[in-house]
Amino acid sequence: MTLLITNIKELLQVRETNVTVIKGADMKILPTLKNAYLLIEHDTIVEYGSMTDCIDIEADKIIDASGKVVLPTWCDSHTHLVYAGNRVQEFVDRINGLSYEAIANRGGGILNSAEKLQNISEDELYNQSAERLKQVIKLGTGAIEIKSGYGLTVEAELKMLRVIKRLKKDFDVKVKATLLAAHAIPKAYKNNKEGFIDLVVNEMIPAVVNENLAEYIDVFCEKGYFSLEDTKRVLEAGRQHGLIPKIHVNQFNAFGGVALAVNNDALSVDHLEELNTEDIEALKNTNTIPVALPSCSYFLSIPYTPARQLIDAGLPLALATDYNPGSTPSGNMNFVVSTACIKMKMTPEEAINAATINGAYAMGISNTHGSICRGKKANIIITQPIPDYSYLPYAFGDNLIDTVIINGQTV
Numbered sequence: 588m589t590l591l592i593t594n595i596k597e598l599l600q601v602r603e604t605n606v607t608v609i610k611g612a613d614m615k616i617l618p619t620l621k622n623a624y625l626l627i628e629h630d631t632i633v634e635y636g637s638m639t640d641c642i643d644i645e646a647d648k649i650i651d652a653s654g655k656v657v658l659p660t661w662c663d664s665h666t667h668l669v670y671a672g673n674r675v676q677e678f679v680d681r682i683n684g685l686s687y688e689a690i691a692n693r694g695g696g697i698l699n700s701a702e703k704l705q706n707i708s709e710d711e712l713y714n715q716s717a718e719r720l721k722q723v724i725k726l727g728t729g730a731i732e733i734k735s736g737y738g739l740t741v742e743a744e745l746k747m748l749r750v751i752k753r754l755k756k757d758f759d760v761k762v763k764a765t766l767l768a769a770h771a772i773p774k775a776y777k778n779n780k781e782g783f784i785d786l787v788v789n790e791m792i793p794a795v796v797n798e799n800l801a802e803y804i805d806v807f808c809e810k811g812y813f814s815l816e817d818t819k820r821v822l823e824a825g826r827q828h829g830l831i832p833k834i835h836v837n838q839f840n841a842f843g844g845v846a847l848a849v850n851n852d853a854l855s856v857d858h859l860e861e862l863n864t865e866d867i868e869a870l871k872n873t874n875t876i877p878v879a880l881p882s883c884s885y886f887l888s889i890p891y892t893p894a895r896q897l898i899d900a901g902l903p904l905a906l907a908t909d910y911n912p913g914s915t916p917s918g919n920m921n922f923v924v925s926t927a928c929i930k931m932k933m934t935p936e937e938a939i940n941a942a943t944i945n946g947a948y949a950m951g952i953s954n955t956h957g958s959i960c961r962g963k964k965a966n967i968i969i970t971q972p973i974p975d976y977s978y979l980p981y982a983f984g985d986n987l988i989d990t991v992i993i994n995g996q997t998v
């Protein structure tokens with residue numbers, strides 16, 4: 588089966604060689620080809636080029652993309668898409684003056700989601716999550732990382748991760764699973780945090796690894812949640828079992844979590860709404876990528892990750908949604924890209940690089956996803972007719988996506 592997309596107004600993120608991450612000043616460069624074609628065979632990009640060289644190419648199916656922009660699908664490297672129900676009441680409570688922290692302190696927040704998740708069947712959790720996944724695919728997401736962390740017991744964490752495994756099997760998008768073992772201290776361990784960490788280290792991690800349910804280990808390193816010492820213990824235990832660290836860090840306070848993550852070879856450090864010069868120094872000359880989550884800043888009215896500081900220091904940056912019921916009830920990467928431009932002063936080129944190839948890097952899949960490159964997966968967005976690719980972030984809130992192709996198949 589071959590699919591030929593013709594008359595593409597502009598083909599974005601075209602890479603002749605397999606670049607896997609884009610850093611610093613290079614993020615301002617988005618290679619494109621105007622008046623282009625793209626040829627897909629089965630699930631793979633096999634060729635692209637100028638329309639003037641397309642004359643002799645035959646294909647089983649042709650899509651005319653006149654006036655339209657074509658780009659790789661979004662790579663959303665940070666989500667909590669598997670959750671039960673919603674937290675709309677907390678949203679209303681925050682409008683009425685309660686803070687995110689105050690809600691958490693009275694037993695809401697993550698613990699609220701954990702209670703809902705513990706009381707729902709695996710099938711129902713799957714159904715709710717599959718609906719969300721379908722929605723974000725329609726919005727152009729072609730690869731996604733999903734975390735556990737609303738279980739907080741061994742059984743409930745396994746339930747979440749088994750649901751992620753089913754999503755992985757049932758959907759063509761690339762799905763990566765993360766064990767966010769230490770997300771909050773459960774009620775039963777309120778006065779015994781050490782006991783909970785013992786449970787994570789001695790039971791949760793081995794059980795998850797035994798069923799091969801996760802590739803990454805994550806911790807919410809934050810005041811009131813898990814300290815540097817706790818984080819180190821969990822990350823090291825995860826590494827000993829072959830899990831690669833990722834981390835929630837510097838969301839509300841900066842106290843050395845970034846350096847700790849880097850020292851543990853974390854693939855990514857996520858959130859970074861609070862950032863100091865030590866954090867930036869710690870990230871230089873490492874393989875760890877910072878990940879910004881602007882929809883979370885928007886929804887909670889907290890600072891935006893200082894993208895300019897990170898990029899101007901020569902670092903790479905990825906953008907992701909943080910899709911979850913408490914701090915970001917949206918999995919829309921188009922909104923993330925717009926918000927990064929509008930609020931974080933990222934150029935459209937930087938934001939698109941951050942949401943495609945760098946997002947793929949933050950999931951360890953940039954050899955196969957995130958750019959238009961021969962041999963990579965045919966995961967493609969075709970936009971509606973638009974004047975220019977900068978129109979994507981400009982027209983924030985509009986859905987400008989016409990067609991999504993995953994592994995060569997139109998969704």
Ligand SMILES: N=CN[C@@H](CCC(=O)O)C(=O)O
Nearest residue numbers: 696697807835909911913914
């Ligand atoms: N910050 C920690 N975890 C999630 C939100 C958790 C929640 O409120 O449910 C986040 O990334 O924002």
Ligand SMILES: [Zn+2]
Nearest residue numbers: 665667835909
């Ligand atoms: Zn998160």
